[in-house]
Amino acid sequence: MLLAVIVLAGFLVFGKKDINTPVEQSGEYLSGYSFLEEDIPKQDKYLMILGKNMIEDFGTYSKNDTRSLLNLQNQSVDDYKPIVQNIIDTIPDTKDITTSVDPDYIELTYQDNRAIVTARATTEDNVTNQASTHVYTAIFVKQGDYWLVSSITDSKK
Amino acid sequence: MMRLIKVGVSVFLIAQILLGYVSSALPLQAAVTGGINSNTGAAGQVPEYKGVQGSIEQYLCTPNKGNLGGALFNCITKLYRFGVAFGAIALVFFVVLSGYMYISGGEAAKAKGKGILLSALTGMAIILSSYVLLGFINPDLLKIKPIQTPIFRAADLPDCEDVGYGQNCVLPSGQVHIASGGVAGSASEAQYKTLISKYAQQNGLEYCALSALINKESTFQQNIASNFGKPGGIGNVDVNSANKKFYNLTFTYAYPGSSQIGHGVGLTQVFIYGPPSRPMDPWQDSSTPSRKGQAFGFNRFLTVTDLINPDTSISAGAYYFGQLYKKKNNNLLEAYRAYTGGHENTALRKMVGYYDACKARN
Numbered sequence: 380m381l382l383a384v385i386v387l388a389g390f391l392v393f394g395k396k397d398i399n400t401p402v403e404q405s406g407e408y409l410s411g412y413s414f415l416e417e418d419i420p421k422q423d424k425y426l427m428i429l430g431k432n433m434i435e436d437f438g439t440y441s442k443n444d445t446r447s448l449l450n451l452q453n454q455s456v457d458d459y460k461p462i463v464q465n466i467i468d469t470i471p472d473t474k475d476i477t478t479s480v481d482p483d484y485i486e487l488t489y490q491d492n493r494a495i496v497t498a499r500a501t502t503e504d505n506v507t508n509q510a511s512t513h514v515y516t517a518i519f520v521k522q523g524d525y526w527l528v529s530s531i532t533d534s535k536k
Numbered sequence: 537m538m539r540l541i542k543v544g545v546s547v548f549l550i551a552q553i554l555l556g557y558v559s560s561a562l563p564l565q566a567a568v569t570g571g572i573n574s575n576t577g578a579a580g581q582v583p584e585y586k587g588v589q590g591s592i593e594q595y596l597c598t599p600n601k602g603n604l605g606g607a608l609f610n611c612i613t614k615l616y617r618f619g620v621a622f623g624a625i626a627l628v629f630f631v632v633l634s635g636y637m638y639i640s641g642g643e644a645a646k647a648k649g650k651g652i653l654l655s656a657l658t659g660m661a662i663i664l665s666s667y668v669l670l671g672f673i674n675p676d677l678l679k680i681k682p683i684q685t686p687i688f689r690a691a692d693l694p695d696c697e698d699v700g701y702g703q704n705c706v707l708p709s710g711q712v713h714i715a716s717g718g719v720a721g722s723a724s725e726a727q728y729k730t731l732i733s734k735y736a737q738q739n740g741l742e743y744c745a746l747s748a749l750i751n752k753e754s755t756f757q758q759n760i761a762s763n764f765g766k767p768g769g770i771g772n773v774d775v776n777s778a779n780k781k782f783y784n785l786t787f788t789y790a791y792p793g794s795s796q797i798g799h800g801v802g803l804t805q806v807f808i809y810g811p812p813s814r815p816m817d818p819w820q821d822s823s824t825p826s827r828k829g830q831a832f833g834f835n836r837f838l839t840v841t842d843l844i845n846p847d848t849s850i851s852a853g854a855y856y857f858g859q860l861y862k863k864k865n866n867n868l869l870e871a872y873r874a875y876t877g878g879h880e881n882t883a884l885r886k887m888v889g890y891y892d893a894c895k896a897r898n
Contacts, residue, residue: 408892409869415892425896429721432889439882444762447886450755453724477882525722 412482426519427487429454429526430496431480434515437531438478438502442470455528456520462530475505480515494519494526500533623663630656719898720747724756728803731850739858744894745868746854749875751890752883753805753853758846762800802843804853806832832856 408415415424433454436447445467452463484499496517503510518529630652637649693706720726725747736746754760800807829836833855842848857875864870869888876883 408895409888410892412892415896421896425893428889428893428896432886432893435886435889439886446752446755446760449757450751453755454722479885524720524726527722 410482414482414485423487426494426496426526427485429519430487430498430517431482431485433517433528434480434496434498434500434531435478437515437517438476438500438513438533440467440470441475441505442472445470451528451531454525456522459528459530473506476502477505478502478513492520493529494521623659627656627660719894721893721897722756725751728756728758728846728850731847732854735850735854739854739861741854741858741861744891744898745861745871746850746857747894748887748891749853749857749872750803750850752886753800754803756803758803758849759844760802760805761840762805801840802849802853803846804849804857806838806843806849806852806856831859 410428412428414427417424433451436451439447448463448467452460452467455463478500480498480500486497488495488497496519497514498517499512499514501510501512513533515531515533517531519526520529521527634649634651634653634656637645637652641649695706720729725732728750732747732750733743735741736743739746750756829838829852832838832852834852838848838852843852857871860874861868861871864874868891869884872887873884876887
């Protein structure tokens with residue numbers, strides 16, 4: 380009986396987490412998008428989710444909140460940053476849009492040293508409550524350690 | 537009578553072990569996991585233990601996987617914790633046993649059962665009384681300080697002060713810091729990667745969880761403020777005017793649609809002082825000074841100057857987010873939702889997207 384108590388106490392003690400035990404990175408993606416679960420290279424997954432994020436940032440902003448565009452600018456090549464800055468500087472007072480990409484319509488291709496992400500997205504005008512569908516093309520280039528946005532274009536569908 | 541004394545002495549010895557452990561474990565845990573610190577206001581910083589503990593602990597305790605050379609006080613903590621667990625289980629066991637003997641036995645068994653019960657309760661009383669007594673005399677007596685062993689160090693690891701917290705390294709105290717990792721996705725993020733790693737680790741968060749939050753809240757810009765100084769808007773912070781307003785109590789909390797002025801500041805957009813205009817902001821209630829900054833791991837109000845400091849901002853935001861994460865039973869999505877106030881679907885979607893991108897590159 381005493382031995383059982385000791386063993387049980389041992390489990391309670393040594394089963395505790397140590398102070399310096401690192402927080403394990405879970406392998407799960409939060410969004411649950413199907414392309415993140417596919418058996419494809421991790422870089423492809425990264426570029427597809429990055430493309431989604433950048434396209435959504437490109438099409439989500441208002442006069443009062445330009446953080447999405449700032450995030451896009453932070454992850455753009457130098458030549459594209461002024462273009463994003465121009466968007467920021469010329470936002471009308473009444474502009475307020477939100478863009479969300481359809482996760483089932485994201486395609487990735489490589490061309491030379493560029494990665495091209497094509498995605499279908501819906502842009503909602505939060506002022507007029509109207510929505511429109513676009514097909515965006517985001518081009519990425521690798522500079523140093525980072526994949527940076529070279530350009531984002533959209534064609535209204 | 538003699539038997540009772542013998543049992544009492546045994547329980548007393550166990551109680552000494554229990555006593556030291558119970559109280560020593562608590563401050564240790566609080567200090568290491570980023571609890572509220574003293575006047576430095578530096579919540580979440582590594583505790584400044586003097587001396588070096590290293591491989592000596594390997595000979596005193598069973599090494600644990602993932603913990604390169606546990607500290608001596610960790611070993612003592614484990615020993616005391618074992619004593620607590622053992623004592624508590626033993627107490628329950630003896631109480632049950634004595635009860636059984638009292639109910640089911642004859643007169644002799646009843647007497648024996650009473651004796652066992654009395655002994656067990658006496659031991660517990662000794663535990664509690666000695667804890668209270670030592671705590672009354674000097675709370676520091678209840679804290680276990682590590683022994684200085686300057687000879688021993690964790691082998692083959694660089695000093696954290698030289699390389700930062702982004703990798704496994706040795707702290708000035710000799711503790712081994714295990715980096716929680718994290719590959720930055722941009723130069724903007726890279727400059728704060730060390731701090732993000734450090735405070736994510738200290739608050740039980742994945743690197744990507746904290747990184748995505750900061751990405752959404754500030755796009756890794758430390759001088760940014762939301763709804764600051766004017767209705768709506770987000771822009772760079774004028775520290776002088778901001779602090780003047782702060783102390784003149786002209787700030788109020790703002791929410792979407794409100795015409796009043798809000799004040800999320802810095803990398804994690806922690807909200808600074810405001811009057812108790814809304815029940816969801818008790819941590820910044822000026823009428824309850826004891827609550828100042830506590831939601832963010834500080835025992836003082838946080839000023840704009842504080843929050844545009846990357847270290848303070850990330851420390852405060854990580855602490856608060858870590859608490860939310862625990863409250864939401866480690867549900868990251870719900871914790872994100874709570875951090876945004878629960879009413880911003882776009883913000884939540886952004887965090888999720890940034891989080892997944894971070895996971896995909898790590």
